[in-house]
Amino acid sequence: MLGTYANTGTILLGSFIGITMGKRLPERLKTTVMQGLGLSTLLIGFQMALSSHSQLAAIGCLLAGAITGELFKIEQGLEFAGEWLKAKTGSDSSTFVQGFVSSSILFLSGAMMIVGSIQDGAGSDPHTLYVKSLLDGFASTALAATLGIGVIFSAVSVLFVQGSVTLLASHLDFLKEPAILDAVTATGGMMIVGIGINLLNLTKIRIGNFIPALFYAIAWSYFFT
Numbered sequence: 001m002l003g004t005y006a007n008t009g010t011i012l013l014g015s016f017i018g019i020t021m022g023k024r025l026p027e028r029l030k031t032t033v034m035q036g037l038g039l040s041t042l043l044i045g046f047q048m049a050l051s052s053h054s055q056l057a058a059i060g061c062l063l064a065g066a067i068t069g070e071l072f073k074i075e076q077g078l079e080f081a082g083e084w085l086k087a088k089t090g091s092d093s094s095t096f097v098q099g100f101v102s103s104s105i106l107f108l109s110g111a112m113m114i115v116g117s118i119q120d121g122a123g124s125d126p127h128t129l130y131v132k133s134l135l136d137g138f139a140s141t142a143l144a145a146t147l148g149i150g151v152i153f154s155a156v157s158v159l160f161v162q163g164s165v166t167l168l169a170s171h172l173d174f175l176k177e178p179a180i181l182d183a184v185t186a187t188g189g190m191m192i193v194g195i196g197i198n199l200l201n202l203t204k205i206r207i208g209n210f211i212p213a214l215f216y217a218i219a220w221s222y223f224f225t
Contacts, residue, residue, distance in 0.1 A: 003120040003129025004166050008159045010137030011107065015152035018144025025145065034146040038199030041106070045196055048110070048189025051182075057220055058186035065187075065213025075208030078104070085153050099150030102195050103143050104157035105207050107136050109188035109214065111181045117162050118176055121169025129162075175218065179225040183217035 022030065052058050069075065082097035093099075107113070116128035136158075144151040165172060174180070191213070194205040 001120065001163060001166055003116055003126030003133070004159060004163045006126065007107075007129055007133040007136060007162065008155045010133040011103075011140045011155040011158060012152060014137040014140035015144040015149075015155070018141040018146075018151065019149055021141070022145040022148065030146050033142065034199060037142050037146065038196045041196035041199055042193055043196075045189045045192030045194075048185050049193060050186075051189070052186030053182055054179075054221075054225070055186060057224075058183055058190065058217060061183065061187050061216035061220055062190050062210060062213045064216050065210050068212040068216075069206070069209025072212075073209075074211055075101075075206040078208040082150060082153075086150070089149065091149050093148040093150060095147045096150035098198070099143060099147030100153050100157075101208055102147070102198060103140065103151045103154035105211070106139065106143075106192060106195055107154055107158050108161050109191050109211075111185045111188065113162055114165065114172075114175050114184060115181065117165035118169045118172055121166035122173060174222065177221070180218055180221040183221040183225075184214060187213050187217040 025033070049055070049058070078101045079097050082100040085100065086093070086096040110132075112128060112132045116126070116132055120126040120129050140151055140154070175184075191207055191210050194207045194210065197203060198205055198207065
């Protein structure tokens with residue numbers, strides 16, 4: 001769990017720094033920072049999505065995940081959790097829920113989370129999660145500077161989800177198979193593209209409803225490749 005603890009810590013630290021910086025930035029500069037962050041997120045997402053050798057399967061998993069997510073109203077549940085946290089903290093931030101949902105999905109939808117968690121749990125090698133911690137720390141700083149305090153609570157999501165994968169690592173070693181990582185990377189990449197589109201305010205994509213797509217990608221690769 002050392003890697004997950006480090007990851008949670010860097011997100012908390014990065015968020016605190018970002019919130020402090022954000023209070024001092026004029027709105028015009030915040031808008032520009034948000035646009036830069038959106039473009040950067042798009043680039044990362046496209047790189048992940050296009051790196052796959054089975055893009056058609058990834059698209060199918062994404063669509064199946066979207067249907068499942070809509071039926072179970074996953075995004076609505078995430079927003080409810082965000083609103084509950086907002087009420088508990090007494091925050092008046094208009095971007096609290098967006099910050100919580102977007103950053104939680106961003107930090108948990110990559111293959112690095114899966115590989116790092118399994119390595120940390122099964123082999124006591126937290127190196128991959130240390131690298132992820134550094135990246136997430138910088139990302140949380142940028143996100144918190146523009147989206148505010150909601151980003152800091154994504155640390156709870158990382159601690160719970162990533163920590164659970166780490167604790168179950170001995171039973172999840174199959175997730176390190178190249179075909180599975182390839183599918184997760186491509187599917188997660190398309191989800192990250194959606195986050196970038198939301199950050200740019202081009203439209204509103206309910207990214208939370210695509211979360212089941214990651215599980216479909218794992219299942220498809222495990223049973224059909």
